[in-house]
Amino acid sequence: MPTTVPPIPQERLPALLAAMPKAELHIHIEGSLEPELIFQLAQRNGVAIPYASVEELRRAYAFTNLQSFLDIYYAGASVLLQAQDFYDMAWAYLQRAAADHVVRAEIFFDPQTHTARGVAMETVVEGLSRACRDAKALGVDAELILCFLRHLSEEEAFETLEQALPFRDRFIGVGLDSSEVGHPPEKFARVFDACRRHGLHLVAHAGEEGPPAYVWSALDVLKVERIDHGVQSPKDPALMKRLAQDRIPLTVCPLSNLKLCVFPSLELHNLRVLLDAGLAATVNSDDPAYFGGYMNENFLQTFAATGLDAQHAYRLARNSFEGSFAEPAARRRYIEQLDAAFASA
Numbered sequence: 067m068p069t070t071v072p073p074i075p076q077e078r079l080p081a082l083l084a085a086m087p088k089a090e091l092h093i094h095i096e097g098s099l100e101p102e103l104i105f106q107l108a109q110r111n112g113v114a115i116p117y118a119s120v121e122e123l124r125r126a127y128a129f130t131n132l133q134s135f136l137d138i139y140y141a142g143a144s145v146l147l148q149a150q151d152f153y154d155m156a157w158a159y160l161q162r163a164a165a166d167h168v169v170r171a172e173i174f175f176d177p178q179t180h181t182a183r184g185v186a187m188e189t190v191v192e193g194l195s196r197a198c199r200d201a202k203a204l205g206v207d208a209e210l211i212l213c214f215l216r217h218l219s220e221e222e223a224f225e226t227l228e229q230a231l232p233f234r235d236r237f238i239g240v241g242l243d244s245s246e247v248g249h250p251p252e253k254f255a256r257v258f259d260a261c262r263r264h265g266l267h268l269v270a271h272a273g274e275e276g277p278p279a280y281v282w283s284a285l286d287v288l289k290v291e292r293i294d295h296g297v298q299s300p301k302d303p304a305l306m307k308r309l310a311q312d313r314i315p316l317t318v319c320p321l322s323n324l325k326l327c328v329f330p331s332l333e334l335h336n337l338r339v340l341l342d343a344g345l346a347a348t349v350n351s352d353d354p355a356y357f358g359g360y361m362n363e364n365f366l367q368t369f370a371a372t373g374l375d376a377q378h379a380y381r382l383a384r385n386s387f388e389g390s391f392a393e394p395a396a397r398r399r400y401i402e403q404l405d406a407a408f409a410s411a
């Protein structure tokens with residue numbers, strides 16, 4: 067492992083950011099549904115949507131907080147009905163990921179958004195997992211993580227787990243997403259206990275809009291292996307110490323934080339604070355169709371705005387592989403590819 071990255075002129079940094087291999091650990095596949103595909107699927111499935119055109123829909127993407135986004139995001143997902151729809155959505159994302167040199171993608175999906183509309187769990191999982199399998203041909207190792215919607219009940223989460231267990235071999239873990247404030251992680255303590263007993267990896271959104279206390283309970287009650295977002299953590303020095311000491315990966319999503327008004331500007335994003343405190347932060351796209359950028363756009367815009375350098379770039383990409391749920395041999399292979407990209411930069 068190179069402990070220091072050779073100095074790389076600032077003008078060569080954008081090309082390196084784009085070309086370096088990386089893992090995406092925080093992408094909601096329903097958030098990769100571009101307006102063009104929403105319209106195409108609406109027509110294919112005879113679903114009415116309350117927007118006259120792609121442009122009108124895009125104009126509605128002006129968010130003030132997480133909830134204002136989620137309302138539109140769940141409406142957009144209503145066009146997904148058949149396994150082929152889920153395949154087409156995931157395949158479009160995977161092609162974009164491959165173009166951004168994402169070699170490993172751990173993809174969230176929200177089954178309750180679909181089962182509530184009468185779409186079978188099997189339909190969702192079949193389409194998504196087929197796309198993940200086919201992604202090998204693109205050079206992307208893709209796996210699925212099932213997310214529970216935290217604004218719904220514990221009972222509904224247990225029902226969802228029951229529906230998903232026949233497909234246990236098609237997803238590697240579970241997560242927790244949707245409206246954060248008012249729905250603390252501990253609401254799902256028993257669900258996550260059950261998931262752990264099934265050998266699933268555990269992650270949870272915490273500290274996106276919610277307080278540091280939610281990050282603590284995701285760690286200590288749910289016993290998650292990664293925190294999704296976690297950008298509110300610097301408000302609690304003791305939490306920062308814990309995250310650094312245990313090298314807990316934080317899947318940070320800068321353009322998402324900007325579009326959902328978590329930070330007033332990208333210049334004021336705290337990614338550098340997290341890295342400088344020794345946290346295992348990573349860069350991710352969250353819901354790229356809604357937030358204006360896939361992986362490389364997140365790297366490029368954040369580095370341009372905050373003045374991060376090649377050392378940070380290496381650290382972020384390396385954290386993404388070390389924080390991934392890939393097999394150790396695959397992780398070592400990714401890191402060798404990363405080292406080669408920096409050696410030839």
Ligand code: ADE
Pocket residue numbers: 094097132139243244245246271274322352353
């Ligand atoms: N679902 C999709 N994107 C999300 C986000 N940024 N936070 C919580 N839930 C989500």
Ligand code: ZN
Pocket residue numbers: 092094243271294352
């Ligand atoms: Zn998210």
